[in-house]
Amino acid sequence: MTELIQALIFGVLTGSVYALMATGLTLTFGVMKIVNLAQGAFLILAAYLCYTLWAHLGIDPLLGSLIVTVPLGVLGAGVYRLIVERVQRTDHGLTIVVTFAIALVAEAIIALVWGPDPVTATPAYFNKAFHLGSVSVPAAQLYACLLAVAITVLLQAALRRTWLGHAITAAAENPDGARLVGVEPKKIGTWIFAIATATTAFGGAALSFLYQFTPDSQDVWIGLTLSVVIVGGLGSVTGAFAAGVLLGLAESVTSTYVSVRWAAAVPTILILLVLLIRPQGLFTLAARQDAAA
């Protein structure tokens, strides 16, 4: 029983971090229908920035993420206005190619700046754990989980209760109608990219002290975050959170009771099941999507 509880705790904690990393992709993929393959590179860039703030200035990665959101937000806006938006006008399908190219360039630049060696931040709490009887709750993962919950709540509130949030939702559901009421898609697209890229700061912060990473670590994380978005449903921030937790739980339980090797196949199996049973994603607002169609 203890083993099961421990596996479930780990699943929730790990899954919430997956969700945190997938938040930005949920917005660009879900709302703008752009598969931003550069999101993994932005995540690694954020991790390196948080790591650098910790290594050189002693700033805790969780606090450092607040600083890192600013340059990443600017980067996201710049990438959209200068590259993605122009390509999108020519052929929407080409956006996946151009974001892949951006990911490759970003990886090369990161390698040039920080080198190929694996790095990781080790804040004071990284090797601490809370013990509840024979069950352990790692402090670092608990803090990352709390950050994920906070970001999800804040983002969801912003989408539902601010003008920008309403504009983003409107542009996603009915671009022509949104334009009629003064919502400029180009401007909204810039905001979405800026917010989506800025949120990678939080996922990057968690990554910086939970795992070792190198410039090419993006390959691992982009696949995982895409899985979260597909399982959760396009454009649903809370759906992405739930999907991340589900994925974490499935991996953890599979590792514990089946095999670590099978755990690596869990994202793929989940995607296949979701596409077969509920193609719109487990937690997305299917009625809204249908209405828009």
Add this chain to the structure above:
Amino acid sequence: MSLPMTGPVADVSKSGYQGYELWAAQVNADGGLLGRKVKLDMLDDGFDPNQTAADYTRLISQDHVNLLLGTFSSLLNAPASAIAARQGMLYVEPSGGAATLFTRGFTDLFFAQPGTTTSLPDQFVAWIASLPASQRPATAAYVTQDDPSASPAVAVFRTRLQALGVKTVYYQVYDPSTTNFDSIATAIAHDRPQMIIQGAVADDGAQFVRSLQKIDYNPKILFQTNAPTDEAYPSAIGGAASANGVFTAQSWSSTATYPGNQGFVQAYTKMFGAPPTEDAANSYTAGQVLQAAVKAVGSLDQQALANWLHNHTVSTIVGPLKWDKAGDPEGSLLLSQWQHGTLQIVAPASAATSTTILLTKPAWGNG
């Protein structure tokens, strides 16, 4: 040679290549080989076995290199040495100690380390056997990357330690792409083994330790292959205090008194601004082996070079090397332990740099 200069073991390969660079620079400063300057033709395989095979084919067929030097890991050296054997080329490898590499009937393959996978556990198991029964660990967990060097070594550990009465409570083989060890660490902590043996290849060693640290699980004894010999290992797991007490096996030590070793350490440090790693030393050793054969034979006749190596002992910075017919060295590796920020040799006694062995690993960060 072809090396994984990019990809998951790029950090290891960089110092490995520097070992080759130093060897070539010293040979050239000394007049070269057979009166000709040594020029390194290095290709990047990205840690891909297929690319490695393609690279060695290109080196032989298109670049027409005169001599081959090996790449890193058994995973890559297996296809590379097969290409070399097919083309009748001598192949001296700096790593790639999996026993399976020496059972293919190749006669032109030579491993430039004192021992292979099979002999890796020798010193550690001998130390455990030497402990009084009351101090021997009663239980052990084994985890290993699915790697041609690491997993057979861990299997040997398990067999020999079980023979000593150490009960296996956990055994797991993980995929090379595994980056999250939380589940493994949790399962191990649940079984509470006194000793953990990990077949680590590179970063997986530190990643696994971090997962143990996250749940605050401290085994009494921790042995990891390869990973702890990386100079970045202590910082990757939270500092020297966390590394204290961790065991590993080494093919080379900077403090060993073998001829040329201290000169190698000084020259490398001067050339690259940092002390050499084990991988740098292994590359340098491979160069020494090749150089000895070419100088003795006086030609680039690949068969003659291989014949000479089969019949002679070569003095290197990892000690005298002698091979059997399959190119398997007839020695064993050193047992080392992190002690207060230094990786000390603790066995065999003839090579030991520390007479103390920490029987119980201190709690993480309290070493």
